[in-house]
Amino acid sequence: MxxxxxxxxxxxxxxxxxxxxxxxxxxxxxxxxxxxxxxxxxxxxxxxVRRRAPRGVSNRRSDQLIAAVVCESPQRLFTEPFYARLLSSAEDTLAGHGVPMMIMTATPNTSTITAPPLVSGTVDGIILIGARERHPILVTLAASGIPIRCVGRPPDDIDIPYVDMDNRDGGRQAAEHLLLGGRKSITAIGGPPGLPGAADRLEGFLQTLSRAGMINVPVAYGDFTHASGCHAMQWLLNRVPHLDAVFAASDTMAAAAIQTLRRAGRRVPDDVAVVGYDDSPIARHTAPPLTTVRQPVEELTSMAVRLLLATISSGETPSNNPTLPTELVIRESA
CATH class of the missing domain: 1.10.260.40 (lambda repressor-like DNA-binding domains)
Structure with a gap:
């Protein structure tokens, strides 16, 4: 019944x-x-849960349409290189299957107008990107019955299939590299605490330092933007003037940290070692080039898309949530 x-x-x-x-x-x-x-x-x-008509009935389209829903403002979508890499990979993979993709943004304030076309049967599946805790669209989409795959582990224990990167291990690798380099006063610039990937990076970093006997590590928080990286680095310099290392949860914030350190008369890496996260194009163009944790953004997104298409094709609820490895890339900043 x-x-x-x-x-x-x-x-x-x-x-x-x-x-x-x-x-x-x-x-x-x-x-x-x-x-x-x-x-x-x-x-x-x-x-x-919306009752969706079975595929093949006369009022359904014969073609497919996938929506990439980015839980950020349009300004962030068009200014952060991470999203360009991710969405380009998604579109390339879908194009290889002959499936078009539309892009939507959904902030907490706009989710009430973003959700209706998504749950009305307009799209066949959703790639969800950048979901943070307490975002109202999460529960709506999870209850909609629409095939969905989250890029990155979803917050709030929401039961949505996902593909993730081993962010904790990425943080561990960054910490071990700084410890092996003999750094004694290590600090961190974390990303938004409500974003699981950012929280995992910082947790892996701090746990590794704690096991080495380094506790109460100073942490400033940013939102992955250049401006927030500058502010966070300045805050750390004010609190810990003699710091000799900083780990930033994104390359953009790490590049901002290098700029701020240079303005303060601190040399990188002689005075302060800097490690970033992403291995984005900017990492190769900072001065000095940035040591960073590489995350396989394109591979991650392509896998998420393929798994979503398989779910749509089979009609079965997926049970696997793959986690891809990260890798430390050593350059000159640390």
Missing amino acids: DDLPTLAQVAAAAGVSPATASRVLTGSVRVSTSTRRQVHDAMSRLGY
Whole structure:
């Protein structure tokens, strides 16, 4: 017996008519933002799963369409090289299968208008990127029944299939390299704590230092941008004037740290060793070139896309969440 909540029950819980709830699901523009939020909140509370027509029925498209949903603002999407690498890889892989891709952004403030077209049957599958804790679109998509694959481990213990990188081990490799280099006053610039990948990098780094007897390591936090890296590095210099090493959770922040150290009259790596994370193109063009942890962004994304397409094709719930290795790339900054 099917005891899953019905659309009528969702409508009742949201205090709207079934017709209005249906318009929300189909992405109609004739519904206010506040009403959309009420309906999606009710869907999340009740665990409503949209009944999708089986592939092959007459009202379904014969072609496929995949949505890449980036949980960031458009400004971040178009200014951070990481997203260009990731989305290019996704599109290349999909193009090889003859499947088009559309790109959407979804911040916590815009998720109520982003979710409806995604859960209405417009797309066949979703690649979810950059999901942070307490992001409202997570629960909505997890309950939608749409095939989905998250790039990076999802937060909040949300049950969404994913492909991840071994970020903890990446942090471990960075810490061991600095310890082996004889550094005694080590600091870190972490990424957003609500992003699982950033949290894992910092955790692996700090745990390794702790096992070596180095506790209470000073940490400043940034949001992967150049400006935040500058501010974080300056904060660390003010707090620990004699620091001799810094690990930054992204190459962009590491490049900003090098710039800030140079302005403060500190030489890299003679006075301060700097290790980044990503092995993005910028790592080869800093002065000096950046020692960094390489994460296989293109391979990660391609695997996520292939697994999503396999799920769509088979109709089976995936059970595997692969984790790819990271690798320390030694250059001149540390």
